[in-house]
Amino acid sequence: MRAQTIALMGVVERNTYLVKRYGWWELAFFIWTVANTLTIVFIAKGVEATGGTLDVERQTASLLIGAVIWSYLGIVFEILTETVAWERWEGTIEYTFMAPLSRAVHLVGMGAFGVLYGLLRTAALFAVVALFFGLAFPGANFFAALVLLAVASVSFVGVGMVTAILPLVSPEKGAQLGFIAQGMLLVVSGVYYPVDVMPGWMQAIATISPATYALHGIREAVLDGGDLGAIWSDLWPLLILGVVAIPAGLAVFRAGERYAKRHGKLKRSG
């Protein structure tokens, strides 16, 4: 148990070194994320300028929450998926996979780092864009929003474990498939629009997406000041999804790992 706790620290330590060593790249990606978020959040002002009627401030804030969750999910998936792809490219993956580090600890460690780093980056993104638009959230319940995001993150890490195996199964295109998974998850979850504007079949899929509950609950907490009681209808499905997602993600990763070990795909080629 002690050895596995130390090993988990090792996963977090390694990813911290990587962020430090690629500091300027991290800054460049942060600037890109800010620019990308601005292009989305400006939509509310654009609709008003072209004669549409809407509560611009509320819609701006709603779009900001969608963009921020998109960015957060991107970071969590990137840490989980890209790290495996990166390790394969550097050739270190064989050393990681032959270490006495349980796969659960390995992936949970990467997920934990992804969540912590994602929270920091996302909080900074939220603050920068809110300042840019002069948005104020006087009644927001950030504590409830944070609790909801933390619970949702368990499911996000579970889904991320599934995408993390893709670079091993398909070394050339696997990492990109992670981005597809991120997009698919968010498109059915009402990232910039209410879920009920989608066709019925998409709404049905939305009910099993953790992002649906994360987006709805966080909007309720930040825009309407909803407390934990008010967002309970979003919290309990996330708790159930979280309990299912981690074991399911681990099982899929282990199956993919067995496939890679059977076919010799752990090894870097080229």
Add this chain to the structure above:
Amino acid sequence: MPYAVEVSGLTKQFVRRQGRKRERLVALDGVSFAIARGECVAVLGQNGSGKSTLVRVLSTLLLHDGGSAHVFGHDVVRDADAVRRLVNRVSVEASFFKRMSASENLSYAARFYGLAPSQTRRQIPEILEAVGFPTARANAPMEDLSRGMQQKVALARALLTSPTLLLLDEPTTGLDPRSKREVQEFIRSVRRAHDTTTLLCTHDMAEAEALADRVGILDGGRLLALDTAEALRRRYDAPTLEDAFLVATGRAFEEEEEEAA
């Protein structure tokens, strides 16, 4: 007392697709041998002869198709966790996160083996010094280090975890003569100082003869012979180990087979 390594009838094939055709490549074809605790065995073979496949199976990175492989009595598939605690490896490519420093690479790798920061703070500088790595460069990114220095860090990474079985997969290939000699000397000193069993896969006949108690010849996935260098020379009536290899395999050492894994 179990052998350090016990391999019996080990087989491994890979399937490669070429257009619509599927081609089967035999990497290991009924390989059987045993290594006693503390022994150093070298396996000679061309590229594609199955050396790296053998090392990967023993280090739990590849699942074999048939036969069995045990490390100190632990099955490499069923008791993979126990095997991982006993084994470490140095391969031909000194694989590291290239932007991270030697210290950083060693530090996180040691954590995976349960070594706490309080242990590695002392051990990392000590082991880097022991392998002849200039400690002043310990915080420089790996990409700024020479190939020889990177390989010394790879040795340090393996030895930091005190492996009972050390798997060396062409550890000196591509090194300049001085670095090669330093690495070989360090492998000798590790054998003298610790109770480490070593499986050395190499192209280098002189290295095999100098470091190993017994030498095996692997060709096309088959282990043709495993004995002392002297016995191999006698068996094949050859003046040198290279000549013995030539007679055993029927071809020159420089010829390469298609690499399977």
